[in-house]
Amino acid sequence: MSRFRTEAGGRVKRDKVLSFTFDGVAYQGLTGDTLASALLANGVHLVGRSFKYHRPRGIVTAGPEDQNALITLRRDAARETPNLRATQVELYQGLEAESQNRWPSLKFDVNAINGLASSLFVSGFYYKTFMWPRSFWKNVYEPRIRAAAGLGKAPAKADPDRYTSRYVHCDVLVIGAGPAGLTAALAAKEAGATVILADEGAEFGGSLLGDAVTTIEGKSTDAWMSDVVMNLAMSDKVRMLARTTAFGYFADNFVALVERVTDHLAAPSDALPRERLWQVRAKQVILATGALERPLVFPENDRPGIMMAEAGRSFLNRYGVKVGLRAVVFTATDSAYRAAIDLKQAGVDIQLIADLRARPPADVVDEALACGLTVRAASTLCGTQGGLRVSAAEVGEVNGDLTIGRKEVVDCDVVLMSGGWTPNINLHSQSRGRLIYNETTQNFLPGAPGYDNVSIGACKGTYDLSATMNEGYAAGEAAARASGRKGGMKKGFSSLGGLAMGGGHLGVVPHDRDPGRVKAFVDFQHDVTAKDIKLATREGFQSIEHVKRFTTTGMATDQGKTSNMNALAIAAKAIGKAIPEVGLTTFRLPYTPTTFGNFAGTARGDLFDPIRKTPMHDWAAAQGAPFENVALWKRAWYFPKAGEDMHAAVNRECKTVRTTVGMFDASTLGKIEVVGPDAAEFMNRMYVNPWTKLEIGRCRYGIMCRDDGFVYDDGVVGRMAADRFHVTTTTGGAPRVMNLMEDYLQTEFTDLKVFLTSTTEQWAVIAVQGPKAREVLAPLVEGIDIGKDAMPHMSVREGRICGVPTRLFRISFTGELGFEVNVPADYGQGVLDAIWREVREAGGCAYGTEAMHVLRAEKGYIIVGQDTDGTLTPDEAGVGWAVGKAKADFLGKRGLMRPDLTGPSRKQLIGLLTVDPKRVPDEGAQLVASAAPAKGSHALGHVTSAYWSENLGRSIAMAQLENGRARLGETVYITSLTGAAFPAVVADPIFYDKAGARIDV
Amino acid sequence: MLLVTCPYCGPRPEIEFRQAGEAHIARPAITCSDDEWADFLYMRDNHKGYMRERWRHVAGCGRFFNVVRHTVTDKFVASYKVGEEKPAIPAEAAAGPRVEIVR
Amino acid sequence: MSETATRLSAFAGLTLPAVRNRLSVTVAPDAIRYSLRGSPAAAAALGAVFGPVPSTTACRATSAGDRAALWLGPDEWYLLAPDGDAAALAASLSAAIDEPHALVDISHRNVGLILKGPRAADVLNGACPLDLSETAFPVGMSTRTLYAKAEIILWRTGLDTFRVEFWRSFAGYIVGLIAENAREHAV
């Protein structure tokens, strides 16, 4: 075992050795290690390079707040995850990790030259330097900056892992399972509440996990923790989530947790998701998120080997790892003394404790002296030495006037620093809680919460262990009671030991170096130094939110966790304001970086959106039809025969419908059953048409406007009974038409006794269109006379087809004799099979949506949403004849009276015949007045539909054109993506069978 | 995700609902002036503070109803059925200092 | 005369997921389904003939024998009866109601799945945002809600049994999503 691993102790399993690699070098660690502790056990501190200067970076903390030890984990070609914190990555057999932000290697990095030129790379450098010349930005600056910058590399392949999500409700959600969270969960459980306890770590216990000396209720922390955890785990009211980060706190106590399910496993089960998103709705939330130790801002404080004192202690006590052999401790807090004592007792040579404070508490100092440690009060670090690892610290005395007195260079391979403790108020802030600034401790603390939550323990500034546990228990009891459970129990905890966490320092420490040149880092990841923050304030940035964006301090993965308070203190001092006046930046989600997979969950591939299929979908697929997406539906597009391309198939289908017969799946059209004694009056008000006199068994083409007077939807409506209408809508418009009808019925036309039911999916609809349509259906229909006179165009009959009930419509969207067969959906395929036999016998074909579009355009029938766009009135869309002008009121009647809807600038729907009959315009192409219009000329309109018509042997198009109907016969020009605008003649939009003779047979 | 109280079904998750604009906009008689009509069609209030809004429990009971919601904090203070009397709009809490200072 | 057309289920070709001892998913048998819309008085009148009297309490289902009425809204109930002559049943029900109402056949619009087992609620909560604990969603509760992006009717028929009804074109999406959400419960 390496000389950095202790002989015994810690929570690692010493008999379970694991092999892993870092940058291709093989190492060994133990089960229970994190990647960070395993690397440190091998004497490796250098793990990455910084963002801007590519300076060498080491492991700084032992927890998820680390912003230096970002590495890429590789499982296989598709599973490369960048920006994982080595301090949070649990070791498994065969783990492969790589450092980031370096080229060609971690130890020799070309971009580190940025560091040599760092006087150029001051904050705001990018904003200032790369502004001119403009053309340089796109071609020169940006590609180079992009290549050099960035944290890690995004994986090139699709993510092969699964991610799931679960909605869950509880009385009490406890976030953080340290001493405060554990006691809170315990109390809430005992009070009868349903509890979720979540912690980021692999084990519950929080700060207690790195504590070897404390006792709680006479037990060791280990024994006490395992009793409590066991007690909680035995309850079916408690859900314990380890490796779970609460990353977002949303309105009404909706909290997002991400559980890392398989990342720590060497060979995870294929059935398990990589991550599970818990979407928790909690009646009460207890925040027990602890406090984070702050770095001290001193010259050259970023060398690998310089780390948090408590991290050094945690690596020792929890993982059995000595972070170095010779340490200098630099502190402004009491807690670092405990680290020094623990490390010394493990055999680490503690060179000295340099305490920034002139008078550290006597009891703390005495205990250190009793352990044989050297303590120097009023001492600072004026710099450090070393390349890829710290090799010495320059310790200086701080005089009363803050100048530096005697200096000494002290050899060391690790510096343990402690600038104080920052309560972790991130989630409290996310929940829109208010803040309190404590001037004595120089901390921001949670004030009044934004929702039903409470902060307890160190995140509230309570550092004493017994007090923390008592606070936790009381909060758990109170939360249970507030969520409607019994509560009422009380309990006090006693502990011995614990960590003294007093003291602290904000901002740059005193030193004797040139403040204009020295690098004293505030944000290690972004290379933000004290100098950068001062510069920002000199440049006029007074708000901390602006300073943050100008310098990038506390952005990205840090989210201010370690850097915020120091940055704030430096900025406040430079501006000459008090810290609370400068204000704290807003904490935002996610608390720590969160994968895209977690957000996507199961919504990917075929499950991204519902794929709606008609009852006859599989039949069309078996016929070789490709499908077109229409809203969420798949619709058969065309039915190619062997050797046919789309063009040939559509031409054949169009010809066949006009010469014999075609069959079409129209099931996706929206259908609404409008029923009630006032049904006709409701239809009168909702549609522009008059309905009162429509006879039972007859149909009418309905146009719906909104109150603005513009066309909103259309469809054929059949009257099934005096009080019952079968309304059809466009495929995409069905939900919004239903919503609009319900809206008016519930809130405006409340006098009407009418009821709506969507029947879109009750009916499978098979359109049979063409001269032989009647011949095809005749042998299949029972109880309906489908003869020309008995069942005229625009009528509907109920009867049977193929032995099942049908609503048979005689309607046409092709201009040919046509029927639409509605049958209960499960019978759709069976009835289609029978019709298909007859169609083939008659020499007909199946046709898809493309042929449907061409056929209707030949007849000038509009498609709402294609030929209209929410700006055309019924008259402008060419269906003004449908408007029941005598009606007292209908949706759009008042709107159509607006003066701005008249005049020559209004557009109307017209037909276009290109002068070159072979040329098919692009849909969406603009219409202009000449072949080469002057720059800035305004468009006269645009093409809405354009097709090749095989039946007409030429192209046809529909367009919206200014004052279009007055321009019949005139020539306009259609723009082209590939060349000059080309001429077309304005025409009536009915291109085929203007008299409508073919339909009435 | 907000918790929205449907006056028929009780508190339910936001994704079951659809916001439907400002409440209590009366549809004027057809004889109204063009200005009145334009107001009805297009002019809506959108201030910081409490607003009366229409919501529909579209993936629930399907009913349109009214709420009083704060447009900054997103807090709902009342839900009421169409036709029911409007509940009072609560007074805005005084906006204290963002950060309170203690020693 | 041609032969009678046969029925083809919306679930044809779909594989229903199962997790041993934890979850079974079965297709609800063909049924008569009616949408009743009208006043509580209309519903009460219908109940006298139908069997179960539709509930006036929100989100509650009533059932009697093999018939059930699920409250979906203050003027909307979802009626379920064994497969048979839907038109005849509707005629007999309508005849009993004097109030204005609508009774619309949606036997083929909707389809149903039955999820049963100790993990049924968890699998539903993979995409349904409601609290499905026994206290918040007791046996006999019914409501329209969401399963991810699909609208569903959810009815708890037993402590560990739920009936899920939805429009037939969503069958592939919902079955696929249930399978995806059930997958991790095999471990």
Ligand SMILES: [Zn+2]
């Ligand atoms: Zn509701």
